[in-house]
Amino acid sequence: MKKFQLNVTSEIGKLNGVIVHTPGIEVENMTPENAEKALYSDILNLSIAQKEYAQFKGALQKITNVFEVKDLLSETLKSHEAKEVLLEKICCEEKCFEIIEDLKSIPSEELAVQLLQGVPIQRDNLTKYLTEDRFALRPLHNFLFTRDASMSMWDNVLIGKMASKVRERESFIMDTIFQYHPTIQAKTINPLTEKRKFPLDPRVSIEGGDVQIGAEDLLVIGCGSRTTTQGIDFIIETLKQRKDAPKHIIVQELPHTPESFIHLDMVFTFLAEDKCMVYEPLILGRNKYQTIHIEIDNGKVKKIETEENLLKALAKRGIELDPVQCGGTADRWTMEREQWHSGANFFSFAPGKVIGYARNVHTIEEMNKHGFEVITALDFIAGKKEVNDYKKVVVTIEGSELARGGGGARCMSMPIQRESFNW
DSSP: OOOOOOBBOOSSSOEEEEEEOOOOTTTTSOOTTTTTTTTOSSOOOHHHHHHHHHHHHHHHHHHSEEEEHHHHHHHHTTSHHHHHHHHHHHHHHTTOGGGHHHHHTSOHHHHHHHHHHOEEOOOOSHHHHHOOOOEEEOOOTTTTOTTTTEEEEBTEEEEOBOSSGGGHHHHHHHHHHHHHOSSOOOEEEOTTTOOOSSOOOTTOOBOGGGEEEEETTEEEEEESSSSOHHHHHHHHHHHHTOTTOOSEEEEEEOOSOSGGGSSGGGTEEEOSSSEEEEOHHHHTSSOSOOEEEEEEETTEEEEEEEESOHHHHHHHTTOOOEEEETTOSSOHHHHHHHHHTTTTOOEEEETTEEEEETTOHHHHHHHHHTTOEEEEHHHHHTTSSOGGGOSSEEEEEOOTTGGGGSOOTTTTOEEEEEOOOOO
């Protein structure tokens, strides 16, 4: 089988491969009572969410190689070693060793489904009979946002150290896939298993929505409720050990509330060689959230200093971007409303060619003013419009239901190969 070589050196290089996860019944296994524990502020209508997701995936399939987490996991679990390692890790962390032998006996395809959608509890003793829990292994409600559990960084994969234990299994699954899958393999950097002089700081958390590849020598990282200063320090220490490591990290502080600011890609995303999407009040406005430039040289932090804002910090590194404002420029309330529904969260599949939600109409109008042709995913899938006919284009997917999950097109995609792009 031909190996798929992992390589991502920018946010906008032409996309050659991406991992996604189509939402399944795990999304419906929520109630208003447990939604908050699952990191949702609302419960989703699965049938509508799947129709919207079909537009997203259908558009990607016309553009690039699309890999489903469920398929990759099923193929990975055919390895006896991979199955043993993953199940022991999951059952140890989730304290359910009583079901491990049953899980080991399940065929790989069915086991992959259960690890994603949940393992129903067997009420075979008094404790289990009386518990209100329905699952011995809970469903992974958030895995449609595949961005967070693993991050492509050049030719390596950084495994997420999730801020909430509710999402921990996602990282275990992605780590196992990249280590054992027969065709998609990559060297992983895992905070939980990396060799180091001292134990891992328990405050370390890193999620993919906060990590953006600015260039071959530049990382842009959000620091907030999901990626901590300690998590970024872990990345710094890891990069210091690599001779070919990027020399620059730009850190953007984020508010811890409201929840729509959970990741950097909810307020800033790269769109083209000369454009970016910004939530202006945070990225360019006057506020207390700092932008910090860190320079690494010869295995040491050579410089760390505060910059005026993120765009000016990027410009100093040779990346000059014209900001497109989430929600448009006319009204602050409109900016807030559209940012809440992932209006800044776009996924680039080539320079100047992106996917995002149609529901954020003022954001889409603002993009059109900045030279982006607007086509619907349905027209693109049907062959009525072609992305290659335009220098800049935004493919819009319906997002009335998906956006309520708390993420957009970038959140729902984990790129594993892009063509090189030089600013």
